[in-house]
Amino acid sequence: MDDQRHMEWYVVHTFSGYENAVKRSMEERIRASNQQEAFAEILVPSEQVTERRGKTTVKTTKKFFPGYIFVNMDLNKESWHLVKNTPKVTGFLGGNTPRPVREIEMNRMLGRAVPTDEAPPVVHVAFRVGEQVRVKSGAFANFTGEVEEINQDKQKIWLSVSIFGRPTRVEVDFSEVESVA
Numbered sequence: 001m002d003d004q005r006h007m008e009w010y011v012v013h014t015f016s017g018y019e020n021a022v023k024r025s026m027e028e029r030i031r032a033s034n035q036q037e038a039f040a041e042i043l044v045p046s047e048q049v050t051e052r053r054g055k056t057t058v059k060t061t062k063k064f065f066p067g068y069i070f071v072n073m074d075l076n077k078e079s080w081h082l083v084k085n086t087p088k089v090t091g092f093l094g095g096n097t098p099r100p101v102r103e104i105e106m107n108r109m110l111g112r113a114v115p116t117d118e119a120p121p122v123v124h125v126a127f128r129v130g131e132q133v134r135v136k137s138g139a140f141a142n143f144t145g146e147v148e149e150i151n152q153d154k155q156k157i158w159l160s161v162s163i164f165g166r167p168t169r170v171e172v173d174f175s176e177v178e179s180v181a
Contacts, residue, residue: 007040008100009072010083011093016067018088019044023069026086038079040072045109064109068093070101127157132180135159140170144180 014022023042030039045064050057073079075098084091092098127133127147135143145159148169155174160167 013090015088043070133177138176
């Protein structure tokens with residue numbers, strides 16, 4: 001018997017709303033049939049969300065892909081039949097010849113770091129706090145103001161501009177301002 005199993009992620013279609021029940025049922029069937037070595041993980045992609053309902057705050061679980069679960073398994077005849085014959089499973093995505101989910105897509109969905117050759121673009125700002133700048137576009141176009149604060153992460157600048165003779169703090173994007181020189 002080959003000790004090295006080739007585990008890959010497959011998408012399994014279930015009755016909508018029964019994803020967790022299918023997961024539990026499948027785990028029981030795997031134990032009962034002694035096929036644990038053919039299965040690594042069963043995943044119901046979801047997140048905890050907080051919702052406001054009237055005056056109360058309720059925590060609920062929101063599924064990313066209702067009606068689908070992901071199974072990390074070594075696809076063979078026995079494991080295919082175990083999954084396919086689990087109650088409330090309608091089949092594999094791809095029918096009788098399921099195709100595995102690409103590793104890069106699964107890593108992205110699981111929130112794992114995906115190596116990339118590209119570095120994120122870094123925008124350098126030539127403005128300083130206290131400097132006079134002119135807004136060249138947007139709602140405050142043609143206003144001149146003094147830089148009060150710079151936020152590199154959000155790429156925003158807070159200015160103090162004079163509106164109707166009163167100093168007013170406004171927020172603009174880096175791309176909307178230019179130096180008054």
